[in-house]
Amino acid sequence: MARIDPLPTNLSPESLLQSLGVAEPREIDIEAIAYYVGLRVKRRCLKCCEAMITGKGNKGIISVAPGGMPQRERFSIAHELGHWAMHRGETVACRSTDIGKFSKGNEVERAADQYAASLLMPWSLFKAECREHRRLDxxxxxxxxxxxxxxxxxxxxxxxxxxxxxxxxxxxxxxxxxxxxxxxxxxxxxxxxxxxxxxxxxxxxxxxxxxxxxxxxxxxxxxxxxxxxxxxxxxxxxxxxxxxxxxxxxxxxxxxxxxxx
Ligand SMILES: [Zn+2]
CATH class of the missing domain: 3.30.450 (Beta-Lactamase)
Structure with missing residues (x-):
């Protein structure tokens, strides 16, 4: 009998948020999203990096260094989710200089940052919020x-x-x-x-x-x-x-x- 895979096959940020019925910014619970796609989040001291992901099959663990700002931690988890969606099968360790810098030199890290931004700040909700503020200050x-x-x-x-x-x-x-x-x-x-x-x-x-x-x-x-x-x-x-x-x-x-x- 074939095993039924309960995981969503489409891990694009938009489809994940849609599957989870997210309708407002405060409903974007990044750890719940990680859990939904088979990942657990652990806080532990990491020697050489700020966050990393290891996985086997459809399960994996995101590790983040504790003690950072909560907003930074959410971005790091979302960044690792990006690696999970796009660079599966590799162990990826990300230094603080890799995360959130939209690095021009490193395609893999930039793609993970872009994924994180799309997941945490989806355009439809984000632009609606921006339009509440006439001037960018x-x-x-x-x-x-x-x-x-x-x-x-x-x-x-x-x-x-x-x-x-x-x-x-x-x-x-x-x-x-x-x-x-x-x-x-x-x-x-x-x-x-x-x-x-x-x-x-x-x-x-x-x-x-x-x-x-x-x-x-x-x-x-x-x-x-x-x-x-x-x-x-x-x-x-x-x-x-x-x-x-x-x-x-x-x-x-x-x-x-x-x-x-
Ligand atoms: Zn990375």
Missing amino acids: LKALKAVSAAFNTSQTATLIRMIDSDVYPTAIMISHGAGGKKWHRAARGIPGYWFPKADLHSESFAFDLLHNANAPDQGFPRKIDADAWFDNWAAPKYQITEQSFRVPGEGVITILNLDPDMIR
């Missing part, structure tokens, strides 16, 4: 990341990718300077943020002055503080910078709509 980011229980960095990347904020760019700075940036899809490539921070920018102050508070509201600034192309002096943009633990300083820029026409 820190206040909107906090509201959306609270609704989805996701980290500010992962949430902001998703907001940038959502097409709801066509003029938005996010830039990440660490002690060593600019780390990476991400721009809304329709922004022309020549609006590429400068490598060096303007010494009068809030981001500069946040990076170099441990007591400086986050920037409570977006402020207007000349576009040439952030861009050095020929057209920059013609425009004003808004900037808002804030600290993100484990990431450094993040800045949200909103360009003048004329800059992307």
Whole structure:
């Protein structure tokens, strides 16, 4: 007699959420989803990585290092679920630098991050939440990341990718300077943020002055503080910078709509 496989055959994030009847962000219970696809989640100290997955047949174990922020832990579990859906049959160990960075150099890790974002922040629910906030600023980011229980960095990347904020760019700075940036899809490539921070920018102050508070509201600034192309002096943009633990300083820029026409 053939064994009946109770597991869903389609592990795409959309079909998993549909099978489980998820209709609201707070119903996305990542450990319940893991259980549903045959995985148990264990917290244990891991020597060389932040999370890993081992499996045999239709069963497996996701291990995550304890002590992280709950939002980060949820993203790590969802990331490992991505490996389970797409890279089955391998033992995968993921370093903290692999998870949530949407790594350009590593296809496998980027695919797992994309899967995690789709599972924790499915477009239909996510865009509906974004549309509640007309402008992409820190206040909107906090509201959306609270609704989805996701980290500010992962949430902001998703907001940038959502097409709801066509003029938005996010830039990440660490002690060593600019780390990476991400721009809304329709922004022309020549609006590429400068490598060096303007010494009068809030981001500069946040990076170099441990007591400086986050920037409570977006402020207007000349576009040439952030861009050095020929057209920059013609425009004003808004900037808002804030600290993100484990990431450094993040800045949200909103360009003048004329800059992307
Ligand atoms: Zn990974």
